Amino acid sequence: MNRTIAVLAAGxxxxxxxxxxxxxxxxxxxxxxxxxxxxxxxxxxxxxxxxVAESGRGGSDGCFAGPxxxxxxxxxxxxxxxxxxxxxxxxxxxxxxAAPAGTNALGPTDVVARGxxxxxxxxxxxxxxxxxxxxxAAQGLSTLRSDGYRGLKTVADLGTYEATAxxxxxxxxxxxxxxxxxxxxxxxxxxGGNSLLGVGPTGxxxxxxxxxxxxxxxxxxTAVAQGPDGALYVGELTGFPFKPGSARVYKVWPGKQPEVxxxxxxxxxxxxxxxxxxxxxxxxxxxxxxxxxxxxxLIKVGENGSHExxxxxxxxxxxxxxxxxxxxxxxxxxxxxxxxxxxxxxxx
Numbered sequence: 001m002n003r004t005i006a007v008l009a010a011g012x013x014x015x016x017x018x019x020x021x022x023x024x025x026x027x028x029x030x031x032x033x034x035x036x037x038x039x040x041x042x043x044x045x046x047x048x049x050x051x052v053a054e055s056g057r058g059g060s061d062g063c064f065a066g067p068x069x070x071x072x073x074x075x076x077x078x079x080x081x082x083x084x085x086x087x088x089x090x091x092x093x094x095x096x097x098a099a100p101a102g103t104n105a106l107g108p109t110d111v112v113a114r115g116x117x118x119x120x121x122x123x124x125x126x127x128x129x130x131x132x133x134x135x136x137a138a139q140g141l142s143t144l145r146s147d148g149y150r151g152l153k154t155v156a157d158l159g160t161y162e163a164t165a166x167x168x169x170x171x172x173x174x175x176x177x178x179x180x181x182x183x184x185x186x187x188x189x190x191x192g193g194n195s196l197l198g199v200g201p202t203g204x205x206x207x208x209x210x211x212x213x214x215x216x217x218x219x220x221x222t223a224v225a226q227g228p229d230g231a232l233y234v235g236e237l238t239g240f241p242f243k244p245g246s247a248r249v250y251k252v253w254p255g256k257q258p259e260v261x262x263x264x265x266x267x268x269x270x271x272x273x274x275x276x277x278x279x280x281x282x283x284x285x286x287x288x289x290x291x292x293x294x295x296x297x298l299i300k301v302g303e304n305g306s307h308e309x310x311x312x313x314x315x316x317x318x319x320x321x322x323x324x325x326x327x328x329x330x331x332x333x334x335x336x337x338x339x340x341x342x343x344x345x346x347x348x
Contacts, residue, residue, distance in 0.1 A: 026310075026311050026312075026313060027310065027311060027345050027346045027347075028346060029311070029314060029343050029344065029345055030343065030344045031341050031342070031343050031344075032050075032082060032085070032329070032342050032343065032344050033050075033052065033080065033082050033087045033341060033342040034087075034340075034341045034342075035338060035339075035340075036052065036054050036080065036331070036338075036339075036340030036341060036342070037054045037055065037056050037057045037076060037078070037096075037102065037105065037336075037337050037338060037340060038054060038055035038056060038057065038096075038098070038102075038103070038104070038105035038107070038319070038334060038335055038336065038337060038340060039052050039053070039054050039055075039080075039319055039320065039331035039332075039333070039334055039340035039341070039342065040052075040053045040054070040055055040108065040109045040110060040177075040319035040320050040331060040334055041053045041109055041110025041111055041120075041121075041177075041178060041179075041270065041319070041320040041331070042111070042320040042321065042322035042329055042330075042331055042342065043110075043111050043112045043113055043118075043322055044113070044322055044324050045113035045118075046113070048324070049081055049082065049083045049113070050081070050082040050083075050322065050324075050329060050342070051079055051080070051081055051082075051090075051111045051113055051118055052079065052080045052081075052082065052111070052320070052331055052342055053079055053108040053109055053110050053111040053120050053121075053320070054077060054078040054079065054080060054089075054107070054108060054340070055077060055096060055098070055105035055106060055107035055108055055109060055123070055334075056074065056075075056076035056077035056078060056094065056095075056096025056098065056102075056105050056107040056108070057074070057076045057096060057098050057102030057103075057105055057337040057338070058071065058072040058073060058074045058076060058096050058097055058098030058099070058100070058102055058105060059072060059073060059074010059075060059076050059096060059098075059137075060072065060074060061073045061074050061075070061135045061137045062134065062135045063100070064133075064134065069099065070099065070100055071097050071098065071099060072097070072098060072099070072100055073095070073096070073097050073134055073135055073137055073138055074096050074097075074098075074137065075092075075093045075094065075095065075096065075137050076092075076094075076096045076098075076102075076105075076107070077092075077093075077094030077095055077096040077105075077107030077108045077122070078091055078092045078093075078094060078108065079091040079094075079108060079111055079118060079120060079147075082342065090118075090147075091118075091120075091147055091152070094107060094108050094122065094140065095107055095122055095137055095138055095139075095140040095141050096108075097138070097141070098337070101337065102337030102338070103335055103336060103337055104335045105335070105337070106123040106124060106125050106141070106175070107122060107123065107141075108120050108121070108122055108123075109121045109122065109123045109175075109176060109177045109178070110176075110177060110178045110179045110320065111179075112179050112180055112181050112186070114181045115148070116148055116149060117146050117147060117148025117149070118146065118147055118148075119144060119145065119146040119147075119155060119179060119181075119186060120144075120145055120146075120179065121143075121144055121158075121176035121177065121178065121179045121188055122140055122141055122142065122143050122144075122145065122176065123141065123142065123175045123176055123177060124141040124142035124159060124174050124175050124176075124192065125173075125175040125192060126173065126174070126175075126192075127163075127171075127172045127173055127174070128142060128159035128160060128162050128163040128172060128174050129163065129172075131159060140154070141159065142157070142158050142159030142162070142174045142175070142176060143155075143156065143157050143158060143159065143176070144156045144158055144176065144179060144186060144188055144199055154203075155185075155186070155199060155203055156199045156203045156204075156205050157203075158174060158176045158188060158190055158197065158199075158205065159174045161197065161205040162174040162190060162192070162193045162195075165205075165207065166193070167190075167193055167194075167195040167197075167207040167210050168193060168194040168195055168210040168211075170194065170218075173192035173193060174190055174192040174193050175190065175191045175192035175193075176188055176189065176190050176191070176192075177189050177190075177191045177222050177223070178222060178223045178224050178270070179224075180224055180225065180226060182198070182226070184198055184199075184200055185198070185199050185200045185201045186198075186199040187199070187208065187224055187226075187232060188224075189221050189222060189223060189224050189234065190221075191220050191221060191222050191237065194210055194211050194218060194219055194220065194221060195207055195208075195209070195210050195211075195221070196208040196209040196210070196211075196221060196224060196232065196234055196252060198254070208232070208252065208254050209232075209234075209250075209252045209254075209257070209258050211234070211236060211250065211258060214246070214248075215238065215243055215246040216241075216243070217238050217239040217240060217241065217242070217243065217246065218238070218239035219236045219238065219239075219248075220236055220237040220238055220239045221234045221235070221236045221237075221250075222235055222236060222237045222268060222269055222270070223235040223268065223269065223270040223271045223282075223321075224271070225271045225272050225273055225279075226273075227251070227273055227277070227279070228273060228277035231251050231252060231253055232251075232252040232253075232254075233249055233250070233251055233252070233261060233271055233273075233279065234249065234250045234252055234258065234271075235247070235248075235249050235265070235268035235269070235270065235271040235281060236248055236249075236250070236268055237267050237268060237269065237284070238267065241290060242266075242267055242285070242288045242289040242290055243288065244266045244287060244288045244291075245264050245265070245266055246266070247263075247265040247266055247267055247268045247283075248260050248261075248262065248263040248265065249261045249262045249263070249265070249268070249271060249279065249281065249301070261279075261305070262279070262281075262301050262305040263305070264305075264307065265281055265283060265299070265307075266283050266285065266286055266287065266288055267283055267284050267285045267286075267288060267289055267294075268281055268282065268283055268284075269282050269283065269284035269296075269318060269319060269320070269321075269334075270282040270318075270319075270320050270321040271321070272321045272322060272323045272328070273323065274323045274326075274347060275323075275325070278300060278301070279300075279301040280298060280299065280300055280301065280310070280321065280323060280328060280347075281298075281299045281301060282296065282297075282298055282299075282318055282320070282321040282330060283296055283297045283298075283299065283318075284296055284317055284318060284319070284334070285317070286312055293316065293317075294316065294317040295312070295313075295315060295316065296312075296315030296316065296317065296318040296330075296332075297309060297311065297312035297315065298310040298311045298312070298315070298318075298321070298328060298330065298345060300347075310328070310345065310347065311345050314332075314343075315330065315332055316332060316333050316336075317332075317333060317334045317335045317336075318330050318331060318332050318333075318334055319331040319332075319334025319335075319340075320334070323347070326346060326347050327344050327345060327346050327347060328344070328345045328347055329342055329343070329344055329345075330342070330343050330345060
């Protein structure tokens with residue numbers, strides 16, 4: 001699937017959340033970071049700092065014809081740290097591909113903090129060999145990278161794994177969108193390859209699971225979280241025609257086939273558990289990606305798979321979800337250059 005997050009129209013209207021405004025019938029939402037470039041995945045460190053992957057705004061290192069029109073390459077990708085109410089880019093100069101206006105970027109897509117280092121995935125949204133046709137700055141696309149006491153390094157080339165292993169047996173395509181820390185190292189989602197991947201400390205990559213087509217579309221997994229039971233929970237976007245209600249959350253035990261844990265969602269972009277073990281699902285477009293400017297929604301999932309909407313106003317193409325204490329943190333306007341935010345949503 002060579003079009004996941006980047007299918008959104010470059011001319012969409014960005015809707016900003018206003019700090020401290022309570023939406024009708026909803027929780028009081030506050031903004032904790034602003035001015036972000038295409039913000040996507042979020043993660044907390046053990047000391048409570050919040051990290052945000054920014055896909056950047058492309059650049060001037062060369063433009064080419066992409067699947068949604070002209071795309072321009074640059075080194076504007078970044079990772080931002082939010083500490084004690086202050087935000088700072090702690091990593092910059094990372095690969096980024098975006099529309100000329102800087103919207104709908106592909107670059108850093110998710111981040112995880114462990115020990116004294118952070119690791120992050122970098123997307124691509126194309127066949128792995130497309131990287132060789134782009135300027136040198138593009139070579140970091142479709143990788144898992146880390147930054148720690150040894151500096152910035154590539155942990156694993158997920159694009160090369162897709163090219164050689166092709167886990168789902170379909171057309172070669174790669175777009176890493178999610179990563180978490182695991183006992184074996186890391187677990188990553190390749191939305192383009194429809195696969196869930198394990199990554200060891202030495203960079204070895206293996207397939208944990210693949211996800212079959214259903215409802216006339218590819219699964220397109222986008223997010224992974226570890227549940228309180230130790231299983232891996234994977235949310236899916238579903239491919240074109242992005243049918244409302246067709247997205248699922250899968251429960252995955254390594255070595256076993258994925259099983260449907262909950263269904264009836266629309267275009268899932270992230271999943272997370274709270275401290276009580278309750279699953280929350282973030283939809284990038286609650287009415288479907290073809291329904292117009294993408295309005296997102298945060299949904300609480302009951303033990304029986306029921307849905308309870310926590311917030312479905314004020315979210316425009318949200319890109320990531322993290323939960324700490326009694327609050328959810330969402331990267332909002334995840335396809336916007338310079339207008340992205342992180343918002344805090346209190347949970348019951």
